[in-house]
Amino acid sequence: MKRYLLAVQFDESHPETExxxxxQLARTHKVNLEMEAAGSWVFAGGLMPSYASTVVRPANGTTTMTDGPFAETKEQLAGFWVIQCEDADQALAWARKGALACGRPIEVRPFNELPAE
Structure with a gap:
């Protein structure tokens, strides 16, 4: 089994109504239950808007901190799933279901599975 990140993107300039x-949460919950039943679900979480974030950046042996995201873009990371699948096709199938449930774009990215030392 390979692990994948399904990263949910959100355009913060167009917030949803309550x-x-x-x-959206009800539809997404159904997808979560389906993933769990199939043995693919590992972990999922929603995130606060980007204004609640802090970027910690290394520089010359120390760090600096800035409020909010570094990238100036409309789309921000809104939430994610960590899933395990047999292959990328299965991960993409889950991403399609997730995208339809939450009404947002989803980036599918495999984990870099480094061998244990």
Missing amino acids: EELRA
Whole structure:
């Protein structure tokens, strides 16, 4: 089994209404249950908006911190799934279901499975 990150993107300039958010969460919950039943679900989580983030950046043996995201873009990371699948096709199938459930784009990225030393 390979692990994949399904990264949910969200355009923060177009927030949902409370009613839209509740409906989206209900649809997403059904996908979570389906993933769990299939043995693919590992972990999932929603994230606060990007204004709640802090970027910690290394420089010359020390760090600096700035509020908010570093990248200036409309789409931000809104949530994610960590899943395990037989192959990329299966991960993409879950991403399609997730995208339809939450109404947002999903980036599918395999984990870099480094061998144990």
